[in-house]
Amino acid sequence: AQSVSQHNHHVILSEAASLELGCNYSYGGTVNLFWYVQYPGQHLQLLLKYFSGDPLVKGIKGFEAEFIKSKFSFNLRKPSVQWSDTAEYFCAVNAWGIGSNFGNEKLTFGTGTRLTIIP
Amino acid sequence: DGGITQSPKYLFRKEGQNVTLSCEQNLNHDAMYWYRQDPGQGLRLIYYSQIVNDFQKGDIAEGYSVSREKKESFPLTVTSAQKNPTAFYLCASSIDVNTEAFFGQGTRLTVV
Numbered sequence: 001a002q003s004v005s006q007h008n009h010h011v012i013l014s015e016a017a018s019l020e021l022g023c024n025y026s027y028g029g030t031v032n033l034f035w036y037v038q039y040p041g042q043h044l045q046l047l048l049k050y051f052s053g054d055p056l057v058k059g060i061k062g063f064e065a066e067f068i069k070s071k072f073s074f075n076l077r078k079p080s081v082q083w084s085d086t087a088e089y090f091c092a093v094n095a096w097g098i099g100s101n102f103g104n105e106k107l108t109f110g111t112g113t114r115l116t117i118i119p
Numbered sequence: 120d121g122g123i124t125q126s127p128k129y130l131f132r133k134e135g136q137n138v139t140l141s142c143e144q145n146l147n148h149d150a151m152y153w154y155r156q157d158p159g160q161g162l163r164l165i166y167y168s169q170i171v172n173d174f175q176k177g178d179i180a181e182g183y184s185v186s187r188e189k190k191e192s193f194p195l196t197v198t199s200a201q202k203n204p205t206a207f208y209l210c211a212s213s214i215d216v217n218t219e220a221f222f223g224q225g226t227r228l229t230v231v
Contacts, residue, residue: 009159034219044162044209044222051217090161094216106177107152107213107220111161 002027002095006110013081014118021076021113023091033074034092035065050074086117125210125223132230140195140226142210151193152211152220155179162209168193169216197228204230
């Protein structure tokens with residue numbers, strides 16, 4: 001079964017610091033990769049996604065992520081964070097491959113990383 | 120406006136009672152999902168449906184049931200068999216299972 005790991009549970013940064021949140025998945029087939037953000041009191045929204053092509057993808061609000069297939073990783077980055085980036089961030093994967101069936105094609109989330117930005 | 124509507128936002132029930140959470144979407148999406156969000160555990164998939172009249176168990180389906188009689192609706196019933204039902208429940212939909220999901224505002228269920 002596919003799984004997603006986010007090892008940073010809570011990250012605290014000062015404004016203008018650089019950010020990198022880790023995401024690793026376990027599945028050998030073809031993957032679609034996502035980062036979602038949940039701002040306090042708001043619903044989950046998509047930050048960025050990777051389906052194919054350039055492994056460096058850019059999303060909203062200056063975020064980017066790099067898909068490294070050999071490392072099964074899809075880390076989220078931002079060069080300079082703002083106080084308004086305080087939120088919870090979730091990595092998600094759906095995957096399929098040879099022999100996949102209906103049951104393999106579900107969207108699986110990591111446990112999330114809470115990001116706190118100090119003004 | 121197009122989107123996903125979950126109702127109610129807050130729900131209280133007595134232990135031992137079944138309760139149904141509503142999820143409606145007008146995005147014409149084929150796939151719909153129910154997740155449960157608990158602190159420190161992220162989102163865990165309860166059930167999902169790729170098309171009308173079909174649905175599959177997710178990772179934590181025990182104590183829950185769903186139906187998908189209409190494309191736009193995917194209600195979730197939390198039964199008395201669910202041992203720890205108090206949680207935040209999120210419904211989502213996507214064009215298909217290989218595209219990004221759009222989420223509703225969630226329903227916070229408290230069982231007392």
